[in-house]
Amino acid sequence: QVQLVESGGGVVQPGRSLRLSCAASGFIEPVFTFSTYGMYWVRQAPGKGLEWVAVIWYNGNNKEYADSVKGRFAISRDNSKNTLDLQMNNLRAEDTAVYYCARVRGRHYGSGSYAGLDVWGQGTTVTVS
Amino acid sequence: DVVMTQSPLSLPVTPGEPASISCRSSQSLLDSGYNYLDWYLQKPGQSPQLLIFLGSNRASGVPDRFSGSGSGTDFTLKISRVEAEDVGVYYCMQALQAPRLTFGGGTKVEIK
Numbered sequence: 001q002v003q004l005v006e007s008g009g010g011v012v013q014p015g016r017s018l019r020l021s022c023a024a025s026g027f028i029e030p031v032f033t034f035s036t037y038g039m040y041w042v043r044q045a046p047g048k049g050l051e052w053v054a055v056i057w058y059n060g061n062n063k064e065y066a067d068s069v070k071g072r073f074a075i076s077r078d079n080s081k082n083t084l085d086l087q088m089n090n091l092r093a094e095d096t097a098v099y100y101c102a103r104v105r106g107r108h109y110g111s112g113s114y115a116g117l118d119v120w121g122q123g124t125t126v127t128v129s
Numbered sequence: 130d131v132v133m134t135q136s137p138l139s140l141p142v143t144p145g146e147p148a149s150i151s152c153r154s155s156q157s158l159l160d161s162g163y164n165y166l167d168w169y170l171q172k173p174g175q176s177p178q179l180l181i182f183l184g185s186n187r188a189s190g191v192p193d194r195f196s197g198s199g200s201g202t203d204f205t206l207k208i209s210r211v212e213a214e215d216v217g218v219y220y221c222m223q224a225l226q227a228p229r230l231t232f233g234g235g236t237k238v239e240i241k
Contacts, residue, residue: 038228040228040230042177042230049220049232049233049234049235050169050171050177050220050222050232050235051232052228052229052230052232055228064228064229066229100176100177102177106224106227108224108227108228109227109228114163114165114182114183114224114227115182115183115186115188116167116179116181116182116183116188116224117167117169117177117179117222118179118182118188118189120176120177120178120179121176122175122176123176
């Protein structure tokens with residue numbers, strides 16, 4: 001079945017960097033491949049709600065960031081490897097959270113019809129301390 | 130930014146009984162005939178899962194006891210007969226301003 005698996009989380013000191021990855025598998029060929037989906041990073045601070053962090057279009061040509069991470073985080077993807085990354089620089093204590101990747105389609109993402117963030121990974125924990 | 134407000138914050142439920150969660154947005158989510166409002170459930174210890182998209186469309190595999198309704202700024206998620214497996218935190222989310230998404234604060238559903 002369709003699966004997203006995050007990795008790369010850990011404990012890091014403030015000001016340091018960390019790179020998260022999300023590996024995708026099980027996408028339905030040939031129409032609904034990984035390369036036809038926009039991809040989000042969404043985070044959840046301990047005991048808090050959900051916050052979108054970054055998003056990348058299906059082809060990687062467009063990216064957007066939440067104001068809280070703009071200039072510090074960079075999202076990227078490799079459609080040949082079905083992977084999504086999040087480079088996090090100059091980390092702060094308030095970046096401590098579980099980070100989830102999730103897929104999406106729709107006109108806002110350059111491909112398909114909107115149907116929600118329909119597949120999420122299990123999350124990877126980042127602790128900045 | 131669109132602000133999403135959910136109520137109640139906590140909802141004790143009895144198995145077999147109906148339950149309802151409200152979500153209100155600070156501006157209309159209606160665009161081109163679609164309400165850009167989703168519902169997600171985060172079960173304890175799990176990642177969020179999509180229940181309802183575009184206001185009233187059940188996601189694949191979601192039981193038909195879940196239904197979404199509403200339009201514009203006022204939306205409701207209803208569970209016709211709550212089951213024990215439905216406990217968790219329910220979030221509404223606006224996608225009108227996609228790709229900039231906004232989630233509600235969450236409603237925690239627990240068994241009485």
